[in-house]
Amino acid sequence: MQNIQPVIDSIYDIMQSRLGEGKVADYIPELAKIDPKQFGMAVTTVEGETFVAGNAQTQFSIQSISKVFMLTLALGKTGESVWKRVGREPSGSAFNSIVQLERESGIPRNPFVNAGAIVVTDMVLAGHQPREAIGELLRFIRYLADDETISIDNKVAQSEQATGYRNFALANFMRSFGNLHHPVEHTLGVYFHQCAISMNCVQLARAGLFLANRGRNPITGHSVVSDRRARRINALMLTCGHYDGSGDFAYHVGLPGKSGVGGGILVVAPGKASVAVWSPGLNEVGNSALGSEALEMLANEMGWSVFGA
Missing domain, CATH: 3.40.710.10 (DD-peptidase/beta-lactamase superfamily)
Structure with missing residues (x-):
């Protein structure tokens, strides 16, 4: 898994020219104040390594x-x-x-x-x-x-x-x-x-890691839920985690995930890693515009998909 850092660095470089795309969730007054020209990404593997790019340490509302x-x-x-x-x-x-x-x-x-x-x-x-x-x-x-x-x-x-x-x-x-x-x-x-x-990408990726590792947090060793329950939560995230865009997200990214109108998305690559991405501009169905595309690039580059490589 050592090639994760160059992959996310490359994604970050691609996103640089597109910062600010999408529309912040202005119907929540506090979120309307957020600078849309931000992008952060963190990947935490089931081996306990964390890789970051961009504004991965910036706090945002997880919604x-x-x-x-x-x-x-x-x-x-x-x-x-x-x-x-x-x-x-x-x-x-x-x-x-x-x-x-x-x-x-x-x-x-x-x-x-x-x-x-x-x-x-x-x-x-x-x-x-x-x-x-x-x-x-x-x-x-x-x-x-x-x-x-x-x-x-x-x-x-x-x-x-x-x-x-x-x-x-x-x-x-x-x-x-x-x-x-x-x-x-x-x-x-x-x-x-x-x-x-309020969390940042690093914190969020770590919080979701139990879902990538059969219900157990591999860093702390804590058992959070059973393997079966982790699978079922992941199933719901895959089918229902992105509002009206859930089918589209499954089609393009192929991984369980949950988005929030604060611009964050948590994604689980079962057996591999937990990923958090954040960019405040939302697409027409309320998911982070750049975040969704970044996750598609990551899943493609790493060969991560619940539907087979």
């Missing part, structure tokens, strides 16, 4: 990537009963769509669209105060990344709380069907704070 970690917690807490309240199918609708939810009686299609992630957060909230549930997630991510400095950007959380009308609508709608068990403002308080977790 929907947090849904992977919250789902892992919920599965640990309630096991397969998670799937009584949220589906496992790609949605084919926008990540914040309410139409499908009405047709399907308040059961979201999957845990990575906003409605599904709100239900998953509601599950983790059981038996906790909102502050405790946020603390549990933050401790879990710090444990995965082996980094106590990871924190929440409260300005982003407040910005989302102030403008998250669609998420309030989704949550109230699901509550009306009995699929939200806590007060809407409590569940959404946790949800907005989880989305506002």
Whole structure:
């Protein structure tokens, strides 16, 4: 795996002339302030080596990537009963769509669209105060990344709380069907704070490494989830991790991943590595424009694909 550094250096060089492509998520006021002309990448292998390029140490808001970690917690807490309240199918609708939810009686299609992630957060909230549930997630991510400095950007959380009308609508709608068990403002308080977790590419690649190594963190030796559960989380990331662009991402990159509107993408090459890329400009379906292309280049160059080399 020694050829990773020249590959990502070459990708970074190619991206230099394209910095600023795409559109930042300006519907969240704090994210609208981010300079789009940034690109970072980190690859952490299952042998524990990390390779970086560009702005890999710059903090950004992980947004929907947090849904992977919250789902892992919920599965640990309630096991397969998670799937009584949220589906496992790609949605084919926008990540914040309410139409499908009405047709399907308040059961979201999957845990990575906003409605599904709100239900998953509601599950983790059981038996906790909102502050405790946020603390549990933050401790879990710090444990995965082996980094106590990871924190929440409260300005982003407040910005989302102030403008998250669609998420309030989704949550109230699901509550009306009995699929939200806590007060809407409590569940959404946790949800907005989880989305506002701030990380850099190095931290994020390390946090996702357990999914590349059969549920075990090879650097710390900690067993996080069973091999079977890691495979299943990866399956959901492959089919549902990129909103409306999930099929396209699987076609071009061929690896499980989860994007966030902060411009980050976490990708898992099972048995090989965990990859985090960040560039704030988004494409038309809400995924990092340059990040998606960089991951396609990396997967092609390294011969990484779940569909065979």
